[in-house]
Amino acid sequence: MNVMSNDPYTTADGRRIGGVLMEMKNITLRFGGVVAIKDISFDIREGEIRAIIGPNGAGKSSMLNVMSGFYTPTEGEVWFEGCPRPQMRPYQVARQGIARTFQNIALFQGMSTLDNIMTGRITRMNSNLLNQALWWGKAEAEETVHREAVEKIIDFLEIQHIRKTPVGRLPYGLQKRVELGRALAAEPRILLLDEPMAGMNVEEKEDMCRFILDVNDEFGTTIALIEHDMGVVMDLSDRVVVMDYGKKIGDGTPDEVRSNPEVIDAYLGVSHD
Numbered sequence: 001m002n003v004m005s006n007d008p009y010t011t012a013d014g015r016r017i018g019g020v021l022m023e024m025k026n027i028t029l030r031f032g033g034v035v036a037i038k039d040i041s042f043d044i045r046e047g048e049i050r051a052i053i054g055p056n057g058a059g060k061s062s063m064l065n066v067m068s069g070f071y072t073p074t075e076g077e078v079w080f081e082g083c084p085r086p087q088m089r090p091y092q093v094a095r096q097g098i099a100r101t102f103q104n105i106a107l108f109q110g111m112s113t114l115d116n117i118m119t120g121r122i123t124r125m126n127s128n129l130l131n132q133a134l135w136w137g138k139a140e141a142e143e144t145v146h147r148e149a150v151e152k153i154i155d156f157l158e159i160q161h162i163r164k165t166p167v168g169r170l171p172y173g174l175q176k177r178v179e180l181g182r183a184l185a186a187e188p189r190i191l192l193l194d195e196p197m198a199g200m201n202v203e204e205k206e207d208m209c210r211f212i213l214d215v216n217d218e219f220g221t222t223i224a225l226i227e228h229d230m231g232v233v234m235d236l237s238d239r240v241v242v243m244d245y246g247k248k249i250g251d252g253t254p255d256e257v258r259s260n261p262e263v264i265d266a267y268l269g270v271s272h273d
């Protein structure tokens with residue numbers, strides 16, 4: 001099996017990886033004189049867990065922001081489902097089926113777990129504002145459907161006991177789980193995770209790893225995550241892109257990346273702090 005070819009394949013643990021879903025083509029991103037990303041290309045295949053790793057300042061967040069539509073690349077194109085993506089606002093990208101979490105928790109602190117996750121359904125809501133405000137026919141039926149979807153996610157993430165709790169009162173690890181739930185509520189084609197394990201203790205990291213794997217397995221969600229802790233993603237990912245100083249220095253399976261001399265040098269051997 002050659003995971004770098006475009007043929008669908010089945011992983012050792014029985015998950016099916018399909019064709020290319022998203023492709024970054026020769027992406028360059030400049031902020032004035034700073035080149036955050038230099039001519040990087042890689043793809044993400046349907047059903048896979050794809051990691052982007054690199055030391056601090058490597059350009060990972062910039063790349064995630066290009067993928068989520070928050071930044072428009074200075075050069076290059078983002079392709080989604082075989083077509084170049086026109087310049088879009090982030091909410092339009094979200095409607096296309098791309099959801100994300102944030103490095104710093106971005107939940108509504110005073111709202112309950114349930115209500116926070118419900119906000120993840122916004123891109124899937126159809127009834128107009130008047131109907132929603134007056135709770136008329138279509139809006140009521142829609143609310144029931146959304147509520148069922150949210151309850152399923154709450155069960156799946158094992159957070160029934162905190163469904164009514166304002167998220168500001170929850171420990172960090174649980175807040176991150178609620179944020180994952182909100183992103184999942186959009187039923188994304190691709191889920192972008194921004195350093196999902198950052199700031200967590202060992203137990204919280206293990207939980208988050210398990211949920212990421214379960215999301216991918218149960219819902220077949222394609223996942224792309226950025227992380228600077230290399231160890232964390234190696235057991236999780238099907239393929240890994242390694243960035244350093246805005247350039248791509250490695251791309252392949254965790255084993256390939258681990259044994260890539262440039263990666264060992266840049267990432268493991270030398271501190272860039």
Ligand SMILES: Nc1ncnc2c1ncn2[C@@H]1O[C@H](COP(=O)(O)OP(=O)(O)OP(=O)(O)O)[C@@H](O)[C@H]1O
Binds near residue numbers: 036059
């Ligand atoms: N909005 C911005 N304006 C100017 N320069 C920026 C901006 N965002 C990022 N940069 C610069 O681009 C480079 C890459 O930064 P980026 O945050 O993407 O790296 P990173 O790999 O995510 O780092 P970290 O792991 O520390 O979050 C850095 O030199 C950074 O200072």
